[in-house]
Amino acid sequence: MIRCHRIDVIALIETHILGEKAQKICDRLRLGASDRVEAQGFKGGIWLVWNPDEIDVRVRHKNTHFISAAVSKGDFQFQLIVTYAPPTVHRRRKFWAALSNEIGCCRGPVLVGGDFNCIVGLEERQGGSGVLHPDSSKFRELISNNGLIDMGFAGQSFTWSRGLTPSTLISKRLDRFLMNLEVCIKWPNASVRHLPKFGSDHTPLLLSLEPKCRYDKSRRPFRFEIAWLTHPDFLEFIHQNWKRDCPANIALAALKDKLLDWNRKCFGNIHEKKTLLLAELDKTQMEIKKGPTSELIAREEQ
Structure with a gap:
């Protein structure tokens, strides 16, 4: 994924890993620099990994549920807050207040993204009781009171799912990126894409502030596979x-x-085969969203 999308910074959330093992995984990403909030036992954990040759990242503040950093590259800079909201409602009450306070301390363009463990409307949910929890109003207040805008997305609608049969399958849009007006003005073409999920019950989110030039494959260096x-x-x-x-x-x-x-x-083109497999996975997950069946769920697992 790093190679395909030429990623400068990665945020990993709810890693459940800490200490030396966590550092080894960060090193294996081969970007060059990292900071993290350690998991508490096997709960939580937020990692921020970046390429110091491309961007400068200065972590301003971090706690159990978010990392706040100033990110700069050349003549542009913005404030990035990566979040992992508590999974229980009573703990999220303090989280909304702490996150709002952190956003209020930021100046200039601000991006807030991650797992909020909450939806803002019933259209962001499929399956389950179909009842919108009152905690959603607190989330909407956080967005409104801080002048934030949902960046939207391309791709499948939901970013988290649980259940292995049509009757037990629940899907929600728990992960998103929010921006303030300054981001919208400075990067009008910024976009978020929901990538196919694999190895996790959450979908990876790809944020692009500026469109990239099409990669010239003829200039790709030879690499041993x-x-x-x-x-x-x-x-x-x-x-x-x-x-x-x-x-x-x-x-x-x-x-x-x-x-x-x-x-x-x-072998054929390994990267092309991988791209086709990911496209097939994405299509299957979109079909599950329209109407889950046992065959579709089995195909996704395969």
Whole structure:
């Protein structure tokens, strides 16, 4: 995902991991810098991971339920607040007040995003009792009182789901991005996309402040694919095609072209296959939203 979307900053929420193990996972993302709120036992946890070569991130304040940071890149900057709202109503009462206070301390463009564990209307829910909890009014007040605007989304409607059968399936839009008017003016083309979910009951959200130029595949550097090592004929292929009588740089250049041709024949385009699988997953999850069936739920799991 990081490669596909050229991501500068990642927020991971409700990680349930802490300490050395958490740091190792942050390091494996290979962006270069991170800060986090540790999980409490196996509950909560917020991580912020970013590429210091592309952006500057200065964490201003953090607690159990949000990280607030100043983000800058070149001549633009904004305040980012990543949230993980408490899952229970009585604990969210204090959270709304604390978050509102933090937003009030920010100046300039402000983005607030994450898991709010709350919806604002019945249209953001499918399945369950169909009753809107009074806590939703507190969420609407937070948005209104702080002059925030829901950034909307492209993609499937819901960001969280639970249940393995049509009768038990519940889906909600618990995750979102909110912005103030200054963000809207400065980045009028900013967008949020709900990506297909996998490995979690929450959907990843992709925020783009500025449209990216279309990537020129012809300029992509050659990369060794770990998947090649799983092929039973790979080592024999290397043995047969390595030019032992040439300097290493010339031998590598010659091998590169043969590897690319071999990859097309034996593996095909792995990244294209992954893109197609994610598109199929997204389509299945959209169909579940329209009307869940046992077949659709089984297809999503597959």
